[in-house]
Amino acid sequence: xxASGNEETxxxxxxxxxxxxxxxxxARAAASGEKSEDVVLRREFxxxxxxxxxxxxxxxxxxxxxxxxPITPMPRVPSAVRGVISLRGEVxxxxxxxxxxxxxxxxxxxxxxIIVLHGDDGAVAGLLVDLVRDVLRISEDEIRPCAANEADxxxxxxxxxxxxxxxxxxxxxxxxxx
Amino acid sequence: xAARRKTPSRRSKAHRExxxxxxxxxxxxxxxxxxxxxxxxxxxxADPEVINQLFRSAHSLKGLSGMFxxxxxxxxxxxxxxxxxxxxxxxxxxxxxxxxxLDESVALVALTLEKVESGTxxxxxxxxxxxxxxxxxxxxxxxxxxxxxxxxxxxAMLRALTExxxxxxQENIRRGRRIQVVEASFDILAFEEGLAELxxxxxxxxxxxxxxxxxxxxxxxxxxxSLLVATEIPPGDxxxxxxxxxxxxxxxxxxxxxxxxxxxxxxxxxxxxVEPSLDAxxxxxxxxxxxxxxxxxxxxxxxxxxxxxxLVVQRGxxxxxxxxxxxxxxxxxxxxxxxxxHKGFERKLQDLQSGVLETRMVPLRQVxxxxxxxxxxxxxxxxxxxRLELRGADTELDKxxxxxxxxxxxxxxxxxxxxxxxxPEERLAAGKPAEGCIRLEASQRGNDVVITCSDDGRxxxxxxxxxxxxxxxxxxxxxxxxxxxxxxxxxxxxLTTCTExxxxxxxxxxxxVVRANITALGGLVEAxxxxxRGTTVTMTLPITLAIIQALIVGVADQQFAIPxxxxxxxLLVEPDEVQRSEGRELLNLRGDALPLRRLGREFGLGGEDxxxxxxxxxxxxxxxxxxxxxxxxxxxxQQDTVIKPIQGPIDSIRGIAGATELGDGxxxxxxxxxxxxxxxxxxxxSA
Numbered sequence: 001x002x003a004s005g006n007e008e009t010x011x012x013x014x015x016x017x018x019x020x021x022x023x024x025x026x027a028r029a030a031a032s033g034e035k036s037e038d039v040v041l042r043r044e045f046x047x048x049x050x051x052x053x054x055x056x057x058x059x060x061x062x063x064x065x066x067x068x069x070p071i072t073p074m075p076r077v078p079s080a081v082r083g084v085i086s087l088r089g090e091v092x093x094x095x096x097x098x099x100x101x102x103x104x105x106x107x108x109x110x111x112x113x114i115i116v117l118h119g120d121d122g123a124v125a126g127l128l129v130d131l132v133r134d135v136l137r138i139s140e141d142e143i144r145p146c147a148a149n150e151a152d153x154x155x156x157x158x159x160x161x162x163x164x165x166x167x168x169x170x171x172x173x174x175x176x177x178x
Numbered sequence: 179x180a181a182r183r184k185t186p187s188r189r190s191k192a193h194r195e196x197x198x199x200x201x202x203x204x205x206x207x208x209x210x211x212x213x214x215x216x217x218x219x220x221x222x223x224a225d226p227e228v229i230n231q232l233f234r235s236a237h238s239l240k241g242l243s244g245m246f247x248x249x250x251x252x253x254x255x256x257x258x259x260x261x262x263x264x265x266x267x268x269x270x271x272x273x274x275x276x277x278x279x280l281d282e283s284v285a286l287v288a289l290t291l292e293k294v295e296s297g298t299x300x301x302x303x304x305x306x307x308x309x310x311x312x313x314x315x316x317x318x319x320x321x322x323x324x325x326x327x328x329x330x331x332x333x334a335m336l337r338a339l340t341e342x343x344x345x346x347x348q349e350n351i352r353r354g355r356r357i358q359v360v361e362a363s364f365d366i367l368a369f370e371e372g373l374a375e376l377x378x379x380x381x382x383x384x385x386x387x388x389x390x391x392x393x394x395x396x397x398x399x400x401x402x403x404s405l406l407v408a409t410e411i412p413p414g415d416x417x418x419x420x421x422x423x424x425x426x427x428x429x430x431x432x433x434x435x436x437x438x439x440x441x442x443x444x445x446x447x448x449x450x451x452v453e454p455s456l457d458a459x460x461x462x463x464x465x466x467x468x469x470x471x472x473x474x475x476x477x478x479x480x481x482x483x484x485x486x487x488x489l490v491v492q493r494g495x496x497x498x499x500x501x502x503x504x505x506x507x508x509x510x511x512x513x514x515x516x517x518x519x520h521k522g523f524e525r526k527l528q529d530l531q532s533g534v535l536e537t538r539m540v541p542l543r544q545v546x547x548x549x550x551x552x553x554x555x556x557x558x559x560x561x562x563x564x565r566l567e568l569r570g571a572d573t574e575l576d577k578x579x580x581x582x583x584x585x586x587x588x589x590x591x592x593x594x595x596x597x598x599x600x601x602p603e604e605r606l607a608a609g610k611p612a613e614g615c616i617r618l619e620a621s622q623r624g625n626d627v628v629i630t631c632s633d634d635g636r637x638x639x640x641x642x643x644x645x646x647x648x649x650x651x652x653x654x655x656x657x658x659x660x661x662x663x664x665x666x667x668x669x670x671x672x673l674t675t676c677t678e679x680x681x682x683x684x685x686x687x688x689x690x691v692v693r694a695n696i697t698a699l700g701g702l703v704e705a706x707x708x709x710x711r712g713t714t715v716t717m718t719l720p721i722t723l724a725i726i727q728a729l730i731v732g733v734a735d736q737q738f739a740i741p742x743x744x745x746x747x748x749l750l751v752e753p754d755e756v757q758r759s760e761g762r763e764l765l766n767l768r769g770d771a772l773p774l775r776r777l778g779r780e781f782g783l784g785g786e787d788x789x790x791x792x793x794x795x796x797x798x799x800x801x802x803x804x805x806x807x808x809x810x811x812x813x814x815x816q817q818d819t820v821i822k823p824i825q826g827p828i829d830s831i832r833g834i835a836g837a838t839e840l841g842d843g844x845x846x847x848x849x850x851x852x853x854x855x856x857x858x859x860x861x862x863x864s865a
Binding site: 069070072073074075076077078081084085086089090091092093094095123124125126174175176 | 484485487488736780781782783822823824825826827828831832833834836837838839844845846847
């Protein structure tokens with residue numbers, strides 16, 4: 001029950017080694033006497049795609065990534081909530097990110113993944129996406145604020161080389177108005 | 179139902195351990211206090227061991243609070259300790275004032291601990307300061323004048339007594355007991371055992387005031403002890419009772435003779451250098467813990483239960499594989515072996531399951547004791563004379579259910595006290611004994627535990643309830659209702675059960691909330707009453723929520739689980755049997771109208787209208803005396819299931835209690851029967 005890795009995904013427990021390295025660089029900086037303002041904070045994001053659009057989530061909110069599995073539909077919920085999955089004894093709701101962003105939902109594909117997120121109160125939720133790409137490491141100054149998108153869940157862009165990736169506000173994604 | 183602990187606590191482990199340990203101490207203190215109060219009313223004499231135990235608990239609480247930086251709580255515990263210390267040293271009597279202060283302090287400790295959970299304990303600092311102020315004031319009141327009793331005792335021995343021991347000595351002399359000295363030698367390598375045996379034997383007939391090592395008699399392999407003992411029986415009898423060859427008993431002479439007076443009183447007056455220490459309590463025998471129980475976080479048991487639940491699911495898969503293999507001739511022999519292994523596995527799994535369930539069981543005793551404290555306090559605060567009779571305190575229930583039961587049961591008992599019980603004069607006038615009786619009784623019946631609370635008070639007048647319900651628009655004026663149905667209205671929201679409003683029941687919970695709480699636990703609550711004779715409230719609860727039997731039903735292409743304890747029966751329904759009345763569908767169930775709900779329509783599953791396409795099944799759901807039929811497409815069997823909370827952004831969905839896993843690893847939603855029945859009765863379309 002406590003195992004957080006998952007051999008099915010090939011990603012395993014993504015957050016730990018990477019999140020650690022950020023602390024490492026901070027610690028090294030502190031040890032060599034630099035002031036913390038001088039340190040370029042590097043942050044890590046899990047990037048994924050809906051169709052051609054690239055999105056990212058802060059890695060500390062991602063618990064694991066699992067393959068698409070049978071989703072039991074739930075009645076009386078917003079249509080973006082696809083239903084629940086059983087995850088090693090836990091029952092977790094899955095939000096279809098396409099639906100949440102007002103896009104057409106896509107048929108299940110070989111690359112479809114559920115990103116399992118830590119919610120803001122310790123509860124867990126799943127996010128259905130088309131394809132998970134990789135982990136993007138960028139410094140804080142490469143995060144650009146932008147005008148909120150239609151669903152009000154994107155407030156900044158990440159500069160990935162020459163491309164921009166939309167950074168999702170996890171808590172807003174997981175908030176449904178009555 | 180099962181979604182209560184969906185959010186794992188973010189408090190640190192150390193923090194949780196503090197709270198759980200402090201709660202344990204608190205529980206011991208409450209037990210001690212209620213023992214004290216009982217002893218006080220029964221014999222007027224408090225058991226010194228109980229006071230000592232309370233004193234030790236307060237001391238531990240003080241230390242614990244200090245460790246966690248809870249200064250307010252530490253200060254309070256320190257003052258509690260002070261009060262108890264004064265009482266055990268005889269510097270203050272255990273009067274109503276002292277008992278009141280103790281009760282109040284302990285209640286405040288409980289409240290503080292509750293607040294610690296949310297980190298808001300500082301809100302109570304004013305109250306803590308106020309109670310501490312009153313303890314200080316109480317402590318300043320003059321000590322009761324006690325004459326030093328006189329006893330002729332070996333001055334060396336007398337000098338070795340702690341202040342506490344001396345106080346106990348004085349107290350026993352005052353009560354006219356014989357003071358005797360028991361002496362015994364033990365092998366130095368094994369003296370602990372021998373000494374424990376000896377003190378145990380002495381305690382059966384008296385009080386061990388002090389245990390002192392005596393000067394040896396030359397033999398270095400021996401250690402000699404003198405026990406100062408207070409008892410009612412003469413030395414010869416005591417020696418016979420002890421049945422220990424090495425032990426001798428002599429009377430510490432008890433004379434009012436002049437020569438002895440000077441010395442002991444001098445000792446009593448002088449400030450003895452020996453501090454009354456905790457270790458001075460006569461238990462210097464062993465550091466090994468006496469208890470062979472362990473304390474386990476309920477979450478760990480939840481985890482174990484989950485694992486067992488998953489094994490149950492996998493066992494189902496094994497059974498399926500065995501069946502499939504049996505169908506093929508080339509694997510039939512292997513399949514038979516597999517089947518045998520599977521059967522053995524199933525049996526062991528059942529043992530494991532009941533073993534884990536058993537570890538979650540706790541007796542109702544704690545709940546009952548809390549209630550007797552409440553009744554005692556109520557009795558103190560009001561003019562009523564009420565006796566609380568408790569039966570079946572050893573009946574066991576799942577820890578979680580017991581926790582959730584405290585408030586509803588408390589409410590029922592307070593209701594009985596506040597509203598059902600008449601004043602003594604009124605009772606006498608009605609030809610009843612002046613003292614009323616509330617009887618709380620628990621017993622196990624199969625997989626249920628039945629708790630009844632009956633009183634011999636004034637009873638509930640159905641006519642009054644009925645007219646109230648009409649007034650409030652809960653029932654219509656001309657609806658014919660049987661008395662039993664009328665009585666059930668006391669559980670309706672918005673109906674107060676009392677005719678006069680004496681709002682001592684200050685918990686803000688009505689009987690509707692009681693019913694909601696009990697129903698949420700998968701239980702039932704019903705009332706019977708006879709005007710002028712009394713009322714009985716009966717609660718029926720499942721022993722555990724961890725594993726429930728469920729009926730699996732199918733609608734369109736989806737499965738649902740329904741807790742079997744609320745399924746009364748299932749019926750095959752032909753389309754033309756469904757009748758309509760005022761837009762609602764009904765079924766004639768042996769002459770009664772059974773309101774019908776279609777699960778498919780309720781949950782918006784599939785567009786086709788099943789009523790035209792063929793036969794369906796009606797699952798008759800029952801809550802108490804209420805019945806609602808739920809129309810489904812298929813009945814797919816029964817299964818043991820573990821109900822899990824549903825995690826995710828949508829907090830709760832009406833009609834869904836949680837989810838469970840069946841053999842294929844997918845999740846199946848578990849229906850919330852209480853909500854479905856309620857909606858079914860209302861008849862409206864909720865969506």
